[in-house]
Amino acid sequence: MECNRDEFAELIGRSTGWISKMLDFGMPAIRSRRKGSPVRINTAEAIPWLLEQAKAEAKPAAESQRERLAREQADKVALENAASRGELVRSADVEALVLETIAQLGSVLDGVPGRLANELAGLADPAEIRARLMQELRGARSAFADRLAQLADAGEQLAESGDDREAAAASDAGGMGGRESGASAREC
Numbered sequence: 001m002e003c004n005r006d007e008f009a010e011l012i013g014r015s016t017g018w019i020s021k022m023l024d025f026g027m028p029a030i031r032s033r034r035k036g037s038p039v040r041i042n043t044a045e046a047i048p049w050l051l052e053q054a055k056a057e058a059k060p061a062a063e064s065q066r067e068r069l070a071r072e073q074a075d076k077v078a079l080e081n082a083a084s085r086g087e088l089v090r091s092a093d094v095e096a097l098v099l100e101t102i103a104q105l106g107s108v109l110d111g112v113p114g115r116l117a118n119e120l121a122g123l124a125d126p127a128e129i130r131a132r133l134m135q136e137l138r139g140a141r142s143a144f145a146d147r148l149a150q151l152a153d154a155g156e157q158l159a160e161s162g163d164d165r166e167a168a169a170a171s172d173a174g175g176m177g178g179r180e181s182g183a184s185a186r187e188c
Contacts, residue, residue, distance in 0.1 A: 001043045002030070008041045012050070022050065086156075097151045104147060108140045 005023075009016045019041075023029055028045040032038070082088050116136055123129050 002040045003043065004038050004040065008043065008046065011043065012047070022053075025053070097154070101144075101147060101151055105140075105144050108143060112136050112140065 003011065005016050005019050009019045019027075023039060027049050028042060030040040030042065079088070112133075116132065120129050120132060123132070
């Protein structure tokens, strides 16, 4: 059976614009050499052509879904293997450790003025004041570095054991401050 573009669109339930697009892609039709003349579509040739096009478009999509599923499964297995080797740490655990460490550093640095105010008020030599400030800040940096090492150890324990409470208790065992215990208030 032969029909024009509008009739064929109505027959298969598509728009005439879609039919024009399929004609541009090579759908079989009888075309006149004159521009603007009507196109005649042989349904016996056009419908099988459209079915082949639909199969060709559907096949790669099914393969890509299978490939995506395989890739996702491989990623899952890789993550599980990394977790079992202790190579992964939960981001919430890392965030908690980092925030705790930053808060403690802020506390230590906030304590520097209170620890040094009276001592520095009696000093007139700028070089001596600078040396005393540097000494106190080096102590704070050293304590911060020690605390980071403790937290790194706690993070490793956390990754190995998977128990948040044990690692948190181990990391809380040491404090962080600008002075060693027993250090005098005045070291110049």
